[in-house]
Amino acid sequence: MRQDKIILGSEEWCSFPELGIPAIKARVDSGAKTSALHAINIAPFTRDEQHWVKFDINPIQNNLRTVIHCEAQLIDKRVVKSSSGYREQRFVIQTNLCIAGEIWPIEMTLTNRDSMGFRMLLGREAMSGRILVDPEQKYLLEQPEPEKLKHLYRNAVNEKSGLRIGLLASNPELYSNKRIMESGEMRGHEMHFLNIKECYMKLDAHNPEIHYRGGKVLDNFDAVIPRIRPSITFYGCALTRQFEAMKVYCLNSAAAITQSRDKLFSLQLLLRNGVDIPTTGFANSPLDTDDLIKMVGGPPLIVKLLEGTQGKGVVLAETKKAAESVINAFKSLNANILVQEFIKEADGKDLRLFVVNGKVVASIQRTAAPGEFRANVHMGGTATVIKPTSQEKRIAIKAAKAMDLKVAGVDIIRSSKGPLLLEVNSSPGLEGIEGATHKDIAGEMIKAIEKNFKPKAK
Structure with a gap:
């Protein structure tokens, strides 16, 4: 056993030379077994008949402009239970950790840690035999100054040169909203969170306006992404219509959202378009x-x-x-x-197909918790990756088109009569499906704006 163990505080800076990450702040947590690294745009691939994975990371907290593109050999896939109780399957890599001038290999899982305070979690397996932790202390090792970080990451800064996009929603801390803001920033757009309850409007034939808290006029937006909670559908759609009147491109229109929230009308509309329902x-x-x-x-x-x-x-x-x-x-x-x-034969399972711009970009199967008949991950259910059939994909795309939604979460149940459509959601959540599939769905939403946006006529 080593006698000269490194002593760390509860928060420290480290680096990963093989990944090209010169400095990253880590939460040192002996209560966590496995280490975890923040990663987005995770994509496995094959190199020389071996399994690898590529991913992007914003190594500096609250800085979405700095992006490192990483590649590492894939050593495993594991189901990990997060601190919030959510189970997800994660890719596992092995790479060298550098801390206090010493280097040794550690295993890490890759996951989106935007909702966490640290881009890196250092678990006890990586520390075993080498590190002692003093939980009352922080930054016992060198803590880089902001100017040094800028110098270290000078080649990884992406300049903004995109659109001005507003996210019209209620809770900026919600996973889905944070991911959309992050993806827009990463693609070079100027992102603004617009709280629905803090917006008010002026109806005027010649000069319609939307004002924000403190009287700020919301003008010069290129596009808006409405993420409207069911409880405020009426007002959220009224604001979306006002943006449309101001010639702002809305990813989902007010009319599409309104009809998707009317359960009866939406079912009638789907049947009219040849989509089977129970x-x-x-x-x-x-x-x-x-x-x-x-x-x-x-x-x-x-x-x-x-x-x-x-x-x-x-x-x-x-x-x-x-x-x-x-x-x-x-x-x-x-x-x-x-x-x-x-539909008894569904056995408490359904499919969620995420449609963006007329294409199925991700799919999961949701399984109900024991004692429940509804497959709802918010009620203890589980989500697993599944490959939908071509018929199920066609149903999802047809349903989104029938509802005139550019972004839709389409729920399908498998029955003895074939796939049946349960519901179309105009503001589908991202956490469960991104966590299970490791796909950048928020990025697909931003790409849909880039593809469909047309500059305002002057």
């Missing part, structure tokens, strides 16, 4: 409950509140008596309800 009945406090149940093939069946979102107001009724009870309970609320056949 047999569905609709009623407003029905008098003939028995016939409504028969209409969809009898129990077991799903009862949904028309206004429900993210799985709320969705009930599985396994018997006729249970179905009557649920429907009558909703009837007493004078609520609009959808009654839908239950």
Whole structure:
């Protein structure tokens, strides 16, 4: 056993010479078994019949302009449970760590750590036999000054030369929103987060305007990405329409978002465009409950509140008596309800296909948690990578086109009758699907703007 162990604080700077990373700040965490490195645009490839992986990293926290392109030999793929409890499959590499003038090989998993405070996590396996940690101290080794960092990374700075893009949303800390902001910055665009609740508008035939907190006029935007929560659909779409009136390109239009949020109209629209759905009945406090149940093939069946979102107001009724009870309970609320056949053979699984600009860019299979019938990762379900069939891809693309959405999360269930469409989401989340597939979906959204944006006519 080494007697001259390196003593580190809870935060230190280190480097990875083989990856071309001259300095990166790490969280030193003996409670974590494996080390992890921030990585985006992760893509495996083959070199000399060996498995490799390439990825990009912004090595300096809160600096998205500095990008290092890395390559490393791939040694494993593992399912890792993050500190937030989310399980994801990660690529594992081995590379040399340089710290306090000493160099030794360590294993690291690659993952997007934008939501974390550090681009690097140094776990106990990498420290074993070499390092002691004093958790009360920080930066016991050299801490580089900002000017030194600029010098070290002088060749890795990307100058901005792109569009002025606004992200119209509610929570800047949400994973999806942070990734979109990051991807826009990385592609050289000027990104602005616009909080929906802090926007207000002036309706004027000749000079329509949107104002922001403090009276700032939101003009000179080239494009806007609406990410509107269901609870503020009305106001968010009103703002999106106002941007459209100001000749600003909106990635998803207000009309498309509005119709996607109307469950009944969206199902009718999909059927009109030849997209198959589970047999569905609709009623407003029905008098003939028995016939409504028969209409969809009898129990077991799903009862949904028309206004429900993210799985709320969705009930599985396994018997006729249970179905009557649920429907009558909703009837007493004078609520609009959808009654839908239950696809038992799906076994609690569905597919999420992410469509951007008429192309399926990523796909996952979601599996319900034990005791649940809905495949929802927010309710303890799991997500795994899956290759959809060509028919499933066609359905997803057709559904997004029918809803006139440039960006859509399309949910499909596999049945004995073939694939059936469950829902089309106009503001699909990125965390689960990017984590599972390691694909830069946020970057695909920015590319869609670049492709479709046309300069305003003067």
